[in-house]
Amino acid sequence: DTGVSQDPRHKITKRGQNVTFRCDPISEHNRLYWYRQTLGQGPEFLTYFQNEAQLEKSRLLSDRFSAERPKGSFSTLEIQRTEQGDSAMYLCASSLALAGEQFFGPGTRLTVL
Amino acid sequence: GNSVTQMEGPVTLSEEAFLTINCTYTATGYPSLFWYVQYPGEGLQLLLKATKADDKGSNKGFEATYRKETTSFHLEKGSVQVSDSAVYFCALSDSGGGADGLTFGKGTHLIIQP
Numbered sequence: 001d002t003g004v005s006q007d008p009r010h011k012i013t014k015r016g017q018n019v020t021f022r023c024d025p026i027s028e029h030n031r032l033y034w035y036r037q038t039l040g041q042g043p044e045f046l047t048y049f050q051n052e053a054q055l056e057k058s059r060l061l062s063d064r065f066s067a068e069r070p071k072g073s074f075s076t077l078e079i080q081r082t083e084q085g086d087s088a089m090y091l092c093a094s095s096l097a098l099a100g101e102q103f104f105g106p107g108t109r110l111t112v113l
Numbered sequence: 114g115n116s117v118t119q120m121e122g123p124v125t126l127s128e129e130a131f132l133t134i135n136c137t138y139t140a141t142g143y144p145s146l147f148w149y150v151q152y153p154g155e156g157l158q159l160l161l162k163a164t165k166a167d168d169k170g171s172n173k174g175f176e177a178t179y180r181k182e183t184t185s186f187h188l189e190k191g192s193v194q195v196s197d198s199a200v201y202f203c204a205l206s207d208s209g210g211g212a213d214g215l216t217f218g219k220g221t222h223l224i225i226q227p
């Protein structure tokens with residue numbers, strides 16, 4: 001399967017714990033995006049990378065959220081000191097710069113107890 | 114800021130009925146417009162797109178026309194099938210082609226009954 005993959009698919013954690021999610025984009029794609037989707041809502045854009053450079057991070061929800069893409073391939077999204085309001089589906093997408101179409105992964109569902 | 118408004122669901126239709134899902138947007142400049150679809154148990158997939166005014170995007174029998182004068186991008190299909198049951202999201206991007214972050218509507222759940 002050469003699509004976007006995300007790991008884990010489900011994560012249950014207790015409030016106050018840190019969590020990290022991984023995204024592996026389609027191999028030739030140089031742009032990688034993170035979104036959050038809560039129940040009954042559309043995806044909400046968080047941040048994106050072109051290669052290893054994070055081009056937009058002002059939309060990250062708070063300073064508890066951070067993302068990295070150290071070698072321009074896979075990316076990680078970390079949430080520190082999780083809160084119940086962080087419970088959501090976290091989606092990753094990738095694309096070729098300027099080509100536009102974003103290909104989405106299956107998402108990681110986070111539940112904070 | 115940018116926003117997308119689409120009709121509330123669920124929308125329930127019989128097979129072979131005509132479908133319209135309304136989508137209107139607010140954006141600065143000249144956005145690109147998209148419809149994404151999420152089938153049960155699957156990830157989001159691009160259904161169709163239009164990058165400038167009066168463009169018509171089409172795919173799998175679905176069509177949508179970029180109407181700048183009414184800031185709309187309504188999704189239509191002449192004859193729906195049970196397999197079209199899914200959640201449909203309208204989205205926009207400020208950049209040409211959607212290379213930057215997308216702004217999504219809330220989604221419309223479509224249910225097609227045999």
